[in-house]
Amino acid sequence: MRTTARWAATIGLTAVTVCGPLTGAAVAAPGSAPSSLYAPSALVLTTGHGEGAAATPERAVTLSCAPTASGTHPAAGQACAELRGAGGDPGGLKSGDDVFCTKLYDPVVVTVEGVWQGKRVSYERTFPNACTRDTYGALFAF
């Protein structure tokens, strides 16, 4: 099993589609709990007012993107699609430039922790206000 784990880490983001035959796991039915067939993608996201991770999380949602999009995130499917488009890096999301936001400084912090396709994710970003945060798409809008 340790060898399999090292192998999975080596091939990184492509692991999800090819791991199955090597791990010998049974094929999981869509919607069932993830088996080792899938490189895991499970995240928890928080947001709260303030600066840095010391801010009290006011909301927190779960997001799982394999085998299907699920979780308490209100737009799990779109959030997973955005993350896939950014290679699993929340920092890779782009702000929509067609939205006007006030310059009021009322900072909000977003954190993303967990695993994306077998690799650990630990992300934190402070936005000047909630409007600016929400221009980055569905992932942070919960």
Place this chain on the structure above:
Amino acid sequence: MRTTARWAATIGLTAVTVCGPLTGAAVAAPGSAPSSLYAPSALVLTTGHGEGAAATPERAVTLSCAPTASGTHPAAGQACAELRGAGGDPGGLKSGDDVFCTKLYDPVVVTVEGVWQGKRVSYERTFPNACTRDTYGALFAF
């Protein structure tokens, strides 16, 4: 909102039942996305072979415990009940002493990240082998 956040942090684990009237949030229907009525409880758990958080996560599941138990954790309801019994601290879970495990050293790491009733959770523990890990109940058995 910042005042509310500080207040929520002060009352800590009791926040979930009394926050609603003060935040003025609408009552969320059971099963819908968490609103600010609920102090958030959303976690992501990982397990993998090795020692310390550097171990590659082989499995990862989400677990949400408010308003209802949900997530890709295969026993979300029981896992939430165990966490409630331990005051949200995964380190407070006790090993069942009626299970015999080999002394083989093949370490596995469990991590729990996220938020429990509005407070951040960051937990990591290395067990000598998977059998020993599984004696701690449903939370780590995924």
